[in-house]
Amino acid sequence: MNPAPVIAVVGPSGVGKDSVMAALAARDPRIRLVRRVITRRSEAGGEPFEGVSEEEFARRIAAGSFVLHWSAHGLRYGIPAAITDLRRDARAVLVNLSRSVLAEAEHAFGNFAVISLTARPELLAARLAARGREDEAQRTQRLSRAALSLPDGLSRVIEIDNSGSLDDTVDAILSQLQPERA
Numbered sequence: 001m002n003p004a005p006v007i008a009v010v011g012p013s014g015v016g017k018d019s020v021m022a023a024l025a026a027r028d029p030r031i032r033l034v035r036r037v038i039t040r041r042s043e044a045g046g047e048p049f050e051g052v053s054e055e056e057f058a059r060r061i062a063a064g065s066f067v068l069h070w071s072a073h074g075l076r077y078g079i080p081a082a083i084t085d086l087r088r089d090a091r092a093v094l095v096n097l098s099r100s101v102l103a104e105a106e107h108a109f110g111n112f113a114v115i116s117l118t119a120r121p122e123l124l125a126a127r128l129a130a131r132g133r134e135d136e137a138q139r140t141q142r143l144s145r146a147a148l149s150l151p152d153g154l155s156r157v158i159e160i161d162n163s164g165s166l167d168d169t170v171d172a173i174l175s176q177l178q179p180e181r182a
């Protein structure tokens with residue numbers, strides 16, 4: 001069987017990427033999530049991730065442990081090579097990516113689609129404040145990247161508005177994914 005598609009979930013900070021990914025995996029156990037490696041304290045909360053030091057992150061790059069890595073918000077993020085195993089027995093593998101690495105990701109994964117989440121601007125600020133993981137200066141810095149556009153040339157981009165309920169968003173995404181390994 002061909003490897004399952006990798007579906008990048010992208011969009012501005014606070015739009016709901018991690019929430020939508022968790023809700024999709026809860027709805028369909030064959031939708032699998034990638035656990036990212038991040039140079040952030042493991043206790044920070046939010047998504048399940050592996051927190052490592054800068055030194056450990058650099059060691060893993062040198063060892064070829066990542067299929068993709070990038071920097072944003074003063075942090076480093078890596079997608080472990082183990083994503084290849086996840087793709088063997090899944091309907092789709094979801095991964096939270098920076099919009100800045102999408103062209104590289106399409107090249108690396110081949111069978112690749114992008115779910116670009118949007119939400120009304122006032123909701124982004126309110127959701128980040130309610131989540132409480134960052135202080136006000138960090139939230140302002142994150143919101144300043146909200147309008148970053150996607151690169152040209154991606155083969156498959158599905159834009160979904162997450163201004164409403166999570167359930168509505170999950171329904172909208174699943175109806176668009178039906179043709180893929182349903």
Ligand SMILES: Nc1ncnc2c1ncn2[C@@H]1O[C@H](COP(=O)(O)OP(=O)(O)OP(=O)(O)O)[C@@H](O)[C@H]1O
Pocket residue numbers: 011012013014015016017018019020046127128130131162163164165166169
């Ligand atoms: N549809 C929704 N309705 C109401 N609240 C939502 C919805 N989606 C997400 N949220 C809330 O918004 C906050 C931000 O969501 P989440 O952490 O999933 O966003 P994110 O896009 O992953 O952000 P970041 O890139 O900063 O990690 C969370 O507190 C989450 O509970």
Ligand SMILES: O=P(O)(O)OC[C@H]1O[C@H](OP(=O)(O)O)[C@H](O)[C@@H]1O
Pocket residue numbers: 010011012013072073077096097098099100145148
């Ligand atoms: O703004 P862009 O480059 O699209 O995304 C930058 C980074 O911000 C988010 O990280 P986090 O989940 O908030 O730590 C994304 O997942 C990405 O890693």
